Amino acid sequence: MKFAQIIDCKTHHFDDLNQLMDKWVAQTKGKRTATHSLVAKDRSDASHVVEIVEFPSYEEAMKNSQLPETDRIFREMVALCDEEPTFTDLDVVRDEQLLKATAARFFELAAVRGELPPLDEVFAENYHDHDPTNPQDVIGMDALRHELDMWRGGFDFEFTIEDQIAEGDRVCTRWTWNGLHKGEFMGVESTGKKVSMTGVVIHRFRVDGKIIEGWWHYDQLGLMEQLGAVEA
Template identity: 70%
Template sequence: MTFVQIIDCRTSRFDEMNRLMDRWAEQTRGKRTATHSLLGKDRSDGSHFVEIVEFPSYDEAMRNSHLPETDRLFQEMVALCDGMPTFTDLDVVRDEQMYKAAARRFLELIGTPGELPPLDEVIAEGCHSHDPSDVQDSLGMDAIRRGIGMWRQGFDFAFAVEDQIAEGDRVCTRWTCDATHTGDFMGLQPTGIDVRITGTLIQRFREDGKVVEDWWQYDMLGLMERLGAVEE
């Protein structure tokens, strides 16, 4: 179970504390067990700071705490603080990463049988889509729906999400798509062939959780070979 420690402190010597944290990170490279650290400053009190540190588990957090470098960090940190820092230990019971969820929702929507559902819950009106199957990029909701419609006309398909990585305003999703060629696709009459396509989709989100740009990557040539459109 993921474990999070929240460190709450006050200091008028933030620059010194920041250098202290940089030194600890350098000294514990290859030994520390923390996977993510986030430091925030109180907008209404410039001397109030809160750090959130994530660990794979409570046991891993304890291993990190027992490092000699961590003990020295604590002693030096206390000396820089205006009062004793407070620590809150939390077992994570829910971890919902909204951009990742929106990325999964998008793939779910475009694979929905029947009429293509509205996409405006996940796609911004002016979204810019880069797709290797398009000579020109798709710009705007109407163009994106037309591009998706081309695939839905040619195939019955469903996506499975294999892996996701989120960084800042971007999410990279590694996916598998199982599809049956049931209709006209780029001039190819239906063959009934079952195909499996693998690829990645990188999406850039704006603050409201809607996609403003995306980049698809998949083996278009391999797909056309499988459908008999080109010789292998």
């Protein structure tokens, strides 16, 4: 079970405290067991600082606390605080990775049979799509719907998400696409063939959690070979 520790303190030396955290990261490189650290400042009280540190488990957190570098940095941190910091130990019972879920939701919506569902729950209105197979980028919701209608008109399809990696405001999704060629697609009339391809997309998210930009890489040449449009 994941474990998180909240360190709550009051300090008028925030910059020094921040530099101390950088020092701890540098000194414990290759030894620390912490997987994620977040430092936040109270908007209504600039002297109120909270740090949340995540570990794979409570046991790994204890190993981290026993590092001599951690002990030394902790004593320096206490010296920078206006009063003794408090600690809250938490077992993580639910960890929502919301950006990953939003990225996955797009693949669900794109594959829905029948009328294309509304996309504004996932995309920003001025979404910018980079696809190396298109002569120009797709910009805006209307252009995105037109692009999806082309694929949906040519195929009944579904996506399988193989991997997702999230960092900052970006989510990278590796996917497999399986389709049945039912209608005209890029000049190729319906073949009734079952086809598949793999690809990767990186989505960038706006601060409100909606997708604002996407970069695609997929094997369209392999798809056209399966349709008989080009020779292998």
